[in-house]
Amino acid sequence: MVGELEFERPIKELRKKITELKEFTKTADVDLSSEIVKLEGRLEKLEQEIYENIKPWDRVQIARLANRPTTLDYISYLFEGFFECHGDRSFGDDEAIVGGVAKFKGLPVTVIGHQRGKDTKENIRRNFGMPHPEGYRKALRLMKQADKFNRPIICFIDTKGAYPGKAGEERGQSEAIARNLFEMAGLKVPVICIVIGEGGSGGALALGVGNRIYMLENSTYSVISPEGAAAILWKDASLAKNAAETMKITAPDLKELGVIDDIIPEIKGGAHKDVKKQAEGIEKVLKMSLQQLLKLSEDELIADRYNRFRTIGEYTTLKDYIGVN
Amino acid sequence: MALKDLFTKNQPKKKKYATIPTEIAKHDVPEGIMTKCPSCKKIMYTKELVKNVKVCLHCSYHFQMNAKERIDSFIDEGSFKEINENMVSENPLNFPGYLEKLEKDRQKSKLNEAVVTGMGTVNGQKIVVAIMDASFRMGSMGSVVGEKITLAIEKADELSIPFIIFTASGGARMQEGALSLMQMAKTSVALKRFSNNGGLIISIMTHPTTGGVSASFASLGDYNFAEPGALIAFAGRRVIEQSIREELPEDFQTAEFLLKHGQLDAIISRIDLVEKITNILEIHQPGGEIEW
Numbered sequence: 001m002v003g004e005l006e007f008e009r010p011i012k013e014l015r016k017k018i019t020e021l022k023e024f025t026k027t028a029d030v031d032l033s034s035e036i037v038k039l040e041g042r043l044e045k046l047e048q049e050i051y052e053n054i055k056p057w058d059r060v061q062i063a064r065l066a067n068r069p070t071t072l073d074y075i076s077y078l079f080e081g082f083f084e085c086h087g088d089r090s091f092g093d094d095e096a097i098v099g100g101v102a103k104f105k106g107l108p109v110t111v112i113g114h115q116r117g118k119d120t121k122e123n124i125r126r127n128f129g130m131p132h133p134e135g136y137r138k139a140l141r142l143m144k145q146a147d148k149f150n151r152p153i154i155c156f157i158d159t160k161g162a163y164p165g166k167a168g169e170e171r172g173q174s175e176a177i178a179r180n181l182f183e184m185a186g187l188k189v190p191v192i193c194i195v196i197g198e199g200g201s202g203g204a205l206a207l208g209v210g211n212r213i214y215m216l217e218n219s220t221y222s223v224i225s226p227e228g229a230a231a232i233l234w235k236d237a238s239l240a241k242n243a244a245e246t247m248k249i250t251a252p253d254l255k256e257l258g259v260i261d262d263i264i265p266e267i268k269g270g271a272h273k274d275v276k277k278q279a280e281g282i283e284k285v286l287k288m289s290l291q292q293l294l295k296l297s298e299d300e301l302i303a304d305r306y307n308r309f310r311t312i313g314e315y316t317t318l319k320d321y322i323g324v325n
Numbered sequence: 326m327a328l329k330d331l332f333t334k335n336q337p338k339k340k341k342y343a344t345i346p347t348e349i350a351k352h353d354v355p356e357g358i359m360t361k362c363p364s365c366k367k368i369m370y371t372k373e374l375v376k377n378v379k380v381c382l383h384c385s386y387h388f389q390m391n392a393k394e395r396i397d398s399f400i401d402e403g404s405f406k407e408i409n410e411n412m413v414s415e416n417p418l419n420f421p422g423y424l425e426k427l428e429k430d431r432q433k434s435k436l437n438e439a440v441v442t443g444m445g446t447v448n449g450q451k452i453v454v455a456i457m458d459a460s461f462r463m464g465s466m467g468s469v470v471g472e473k474i475t476l477a478i479e480k481a482d483e484l485s486i487p488f489i490i491f492t493a494s495g496g497a498r499m500q501e502g503a504l505s506l507m508q509m510a511k512t513s514v515a516l517k518r519f520s521n522n523g524g525l526i527i528s529i530m531t532h533p534t535t536g537g538v539s540a541s542f543a544s545l546g547d548y549n550f551a552e553p554g555a556l557i558a559f560a561g562r563r564v565i566e567q568s569i570r571e572e573l574p575e576d577f578q579t580a581e582f583l584l585k586h587g588q589l590d591a592i593i594s595r596i597d598l599v600e601k602i603t604n605i606l607e608i609h610q611p612g613g614e615i616e617w
Contacts (some may be wrong), residue, residue, distance in 0.1 A: 164560030
């Protein structure tokens with residue numbers, strides 16, 4: 001069933017029990033209200049306990065829910081007058097990425113994001129949110145347009161990765177991703193990136209070179225899917241659950257590693273429970289970071305982005321190596 | 326010696342069976358004197374092969390080169406000065422077994438990491454060069470590879486001299502997770518700054534250049550070159566075959582395939598490499614007299 005998650009089962013069962021009891025008291029001639037109150041108290045406690053201890057693998061499941069809000073869902077709540085622009089001006093229109101112009105609280109902005117479908121039909125149209133080179137080139141074209149008209153750029157990241165296919169290789173998937181990383185570095189406008197679902201490898205990063213990078217609490221961002229990591233590292237894709245923990249792909253992990261700036265809290269149980277409310281949480285963060293970034297000059301914005309990525313990585317220096325010469 | 330060691334029962338068993346050399350072992354020629362070409366199967370003297378910059382004397386197959394061999398064959402003799410040679414990886418994710426794997430590769434390859442960076446001259450022209458070496462963790466990019474390449478780009482920027490990179494990599498390094506992924510952004514951001522300052526970037530893709538490396542600095546040269554036959558890919562061939570369920574052309578993801586699809590400026594044989602790169606460097610030399 002859509003929205004059915006293993007770790008939520010105890011909550012669901014308890015809730016069902018409470019509803020049953022309530023139904024029962026309506027018809028039967030016994031007073032169970034004290035019992036119900038007790039159970040409701042227990043439910044609250046249980047929810048707190050479960051939702052505060054969501055394991056990495058559970059977050060992967062939440063991030064992958066078919067009914068998890070997508071880029072277009074958030075766009076409809078966050079912006080006014082969104083006008084979608086199609087095509088990369090050279091090959092085609094990749095519907096795995098959407099982009100266009102809109103207003104955010106009166107401020108003209110450019111919005112770009114990966115777009116997956118919510119059912120099979122839409123997923124086929126959108127290639128499951130896995131872009132081809134023309135998708136990245138469309139995104140870049142729109143970023144350049146934003147740069148010209150001095151509009152901040154907001155990117156929503158939500159992809160399993162760039163599509164691994166023959167056509168993609170022929171048309172330069174590598175070059176398209178690389179070009180975006182390179183050109184995003186030089187944008188003279190604020191760039192804010194938000195991971196809203198899965199952030200899969202280079203295909204996610206190609207919309208991810210921003211001044212600020214945020215993640216929704218239950219989203220993931222990784223160099224490879226947990227299944228892929230398990231297959232490569234331990235030759236067993238069924239160890240994905242372990243890989244999800246080892247690879248440090250959740251928002252709290254990545255904040256600690258300095259990969260993201262902050263976590264946007266999700267409403268209890270996940271963003272899908274109330275899109276409108278979740279959008280309000282995103283709105284707050286967008287407003288705050290735009291207010292900060294709009295104070296910076298063009299050069300300062302570029303320098304800020306440079307420093308943002310320049311400092312990522314952990315290494316040390318040996319004393320006793322003499323090099324290849 | 327303990328008493329029990331006197332009894333044969335406790336002695337390590339001798340092999341009772343004869344070993345039959347495998348197919349591969351049978352065709353193997355003792356390491357050192359002779360080398361067999363994996364492409365045309367002809368055998369040649371290793372010394373001659375090395376003298377021919379590790380290009381097969383019969384069929385021009387390009388053997389993989391390590392960083393040391395690349396320096397010897399590409400940089401003017403005695404001009405190379407390595408930088409940041411002592412930088413080594415940590416284990417940011419506490420990934421089980423990662424440090425041991427690094428140590429093993431350090432012993433095997435005599436390198437501290439999968440890239441060697443430094444300054445030198447090519448036919449007298451100053452450059453900063455980064456050379457990836459696939460013998461260390463398959464040339465994969467983690468924090469150190471990203472940092473060393475970024476520092477090399479910054480050095481080229483500081484000195485206003487061209488930056489040349491030889492790529493050879495299996496992609497991002499799994500064991501450093503998202504930190505590896507972010508090195509793609511870090512190096513690209515550095516290249517952008519260098520490029521905006523007028524810096525010349527030359528990328529020479531060698532076998533193999535895949536994944537996160539091909540999707541970042543390898544593809545960002547003002548000139549993108551490749552060695553003949555090099556595998557250059559974003560996604561693995563098997564992954565693609567599984568996802569599209571059809572057989573791929575034999576030259577799929579080779580340098581020749583990329584050239585045909587407009588992704589490369591040229592394929593350059595290693596034998597002509599110094600001459601061709603010198604040519605490009607000369608065209609980019611500032612000043613010079615116009616003779617008309």
